[in-house]
Amino acid sequence: MFGMIEQAIEDLRNGRIVIVADDEDRENEGDFVCAAQLVTPEMINFMAQHGRGLICLTLTPERCDQLGLHQMAEHNTEELGTAFTVSID
Numbered sequence: 035m036f037g038m039i040e041q042a043i044e045d046l047r048n049g050r051i052v053i054v055a056d057d058e059d060r061e062n063e064g065d066f067v068c069a070a071q072l073v074t075p076e077m078i079n080f081m082a083q084h085g086r087g088l089i090c091l092t093l094t095p096e097r098c099d100q101l102g103l104h105q106m107a108e109h110n111t112e113e114l115g116t117a118f119t120v121s122i123d
Contacts, residue, residue: 051077093119 042052049072055064066081070091081089093103103119110117 049074051080089123090118091122 042054045052046067046069049069051066051068053064054067056062066085068077068081078089093101098104098119101122103122106118106120
C-alpha cells in the first residue's frame, strides 16, 4: 500500500492524474485527482469525459470570500458534510 501512495505522490508531482478510491462504507467511489497548479485543459476535458461527475477544486474559506463564492447550502445536513459552493463553471 505504501508503495502505491508514494507512486501516486510522484505522479501528482509530475502532472499526472491519479485515481483515489474511498472506502465502500463511505461513497464507494474513485475520484480523479491532480495538482491544480499543473492542470491542463486536456486534463479537465479527460475528467469531464471519463469521470461523468463534478470537477471540484479545493479552496480555503478566505479564497472563497475573495471570489465571492457562497455555500450551496446555508445549513448543510448531508451525512458527509461536503461544503460545496455555488458552481463556478
